[in-house]
Amino acid sequence: MKLFKGFKIDIVSVLGVIGLLLTVLCFLSANLSGDSVDRVQQVGPYSLFYRLYKNLGYRLKKLNATTLPNQQGDLLIYLDCNPNKEDLNNLINQWVKPGGSLLIAGINDDYDPFCSAKVNTSRVNSIYIKKESRHRQTILKPNGKQLKHLPENNDWALKNAIVFSEQGPLLYHTTQGAGSIYVLTESDLLKISYLREEKVAIFFNDLFKPYFHKRIYLIYEVPTRTDQAIPVLTLLFKDKMFFVTMQLIWIMLLFVAWQGKRFGQPQLMDPYRKRTLSEHLKAVANFYQKTRSLKIIDHINLEYFKFKLDKIMGRRFKSNGDPKEFENLIRYLGTVLPDISEKQIRFCFSETENLMLNQIQNKERIRNIILKSLKRERQRINLS
Numbered sequence: 468m469k470l471f472k473g474f475k476i477d478i479v480s481v482l483g484v485i486g487l488l489l490t491v492l493c494f495l496s497a498n499l500s501g502d503s504v505d506r507v508q509q510v511g512p513y514s515l516f517y518r519l520y521k522n523l524g525y526r527l528k529k530l531n532a533t534t535l536p537n538q539q540g541d542l543l544i545y546l547d548c549n550p551n552k553e554d555l556n557n558l559i560n561q562w563v564k565p566g567g568s569l570l571i572a573g574i575n576d577d578y579d580p581f582c583s584a585k586v587n588t589s590r591v592n593s594i595y596i597k598k599e600s601r602h603r604q605t606i607l608k609p610n611g612k613q614l615k616h617l618p619e620n621n622d623w624a625l626k627n628a629i630v631f632s633e634q635g636p637l638l639y640h641t642t643q644g645a646g647s648i649y650v651l652t653e654s655d656l657l658k659i660s661y662l663r664e665e666k667v668a669i670f671f672n673d674l675f676k677p678y679f680h681k682r683i684y685l686i687y688e689v690p691t692r693t694d695q696a697i698p699v700l701t702l703l704f705k706d707k708m709f710f711v712t713m714q715l716i717w718i719m720l721l722f723v724a725w726q727g728k729r730f731g732q733p734q735l736m737d738p739y740r741k742r743t744l745s746e747h748l749k750a751v752a753n754f755y756q757k758t759r760s761l762k763i764i765d766h767i768n769l770e771y772f773k774f775k776l777d778k779i780m781g782r783r784f785k786s787n788g789d790p791k792e793f794e795n796l797i798r799y800l801g802t803v804l805p806d807i808s809e810k811q812i813r814f815c816f817s818e819t820e821n822l823m824l825n826q827i828q829n830k831e832r833i834r835n836i837i838l839k840s841l842k843r844e845r846q847r848i849n850l851s
């Protein structure tokens with residue numbers, strides 16, 4: 468608990484409130500944002516692709532294959548394409564021929580949809596692009612991993628190829644009407660494990676540069692829903708729930724820390740050891756700080772006043788004793804303190820319910836005057 472210009476601020480509680488606000492803001496941003504790629508695909512094999520090229524300034528937007536926008540020379544990326552021949556022809560007629568570009572990233576069929584070549588899968592050791600007729604630049608070494616490619620003996624694919632492997636072409640370019648078509652046989656090149664390579668990311672950046680000031684639309688296959696039950700712990704740490712769960716854990720830890728700070732660590736003490744007055748008052752003050760009960764303060768002040776009064780007068784006063792003795796004490800204090808009324812003196816010996824703080828302070832002021840006056844009177848009697 469820290470004090471700032473008269474206000475007490477509990478840092479632990481403040482941090483807990485901040486964590487709760489972050490959780491609410493995360494939920495609102497995730498559910499009230501527009502229909503963008505960031506909302507649909509924040510995780511998964513293509514998450515680095517979305518994050519990387521959007522941060523570079525490309526405008527990426529999710530698109531449904533059945534509702535194509537007006538063509539303005541934009542690029543449409545079809546991830547893991549497996550459309551039938553009729554749907555592919557409609558896509559070419561509506562998007563490519565008017566002047567747009569289509570990138571089919573990943574062929575799931577056994578045959579290429581344009582050159583009808585059989586798509587093979589082999590172990591690939593290097594991926595390169597040709598800079599000149601006899602010069603090539605290696606952009607990736609898959610180290611014998613299996614990738615899809617077109618056959619090496621396909622002259623049409625070799626003539627239009629942009630990216631090669633020692634097994635055959637991986638990416639080629641062709642035209643239809645006023646637009647362009649790019650076919651990437653293996654979509655793994657756009658996934659996290661391959662796109663982490665700097666040369667691969669730079670290559671695709673160069674490929675997308677003509678569409679930097681336009682819009683890149685994305686079509687991807689939505690995973691089919693399964694009836695398999697998801698464990699609760701997996702669900703709590705899955706996708707966007709990970710941030711929310713971590714914030715809730717943070718708030719819970721702060722709550723535990725706050726409770727420990729409030730009540731303190733348990734201390735083992737000898738139950739038969741005699742407590743000093745300072746220890747007793749410290750314990751009562753600590754209890755009062757937690758309960759904010761003015762009645763406790765009033766009771767402790769009264770007991771302390773009686774203790775000091777008995778010490779000055781050299782006698783033991785018992786409030787539950789003879790009422791006559793108490794009345795004699797009141798009359799004696801009235802003679803010593805003529806400026807203080809009998810009502811005020813009796814007020815100093817009373818315990819009243821629902822006292823205000825200023826009343827307790829006023830009572831203590833009168834008690835202090837009584838003790839000082841009695842002390843001076845006792846000294847005068849002793850000297851005489």
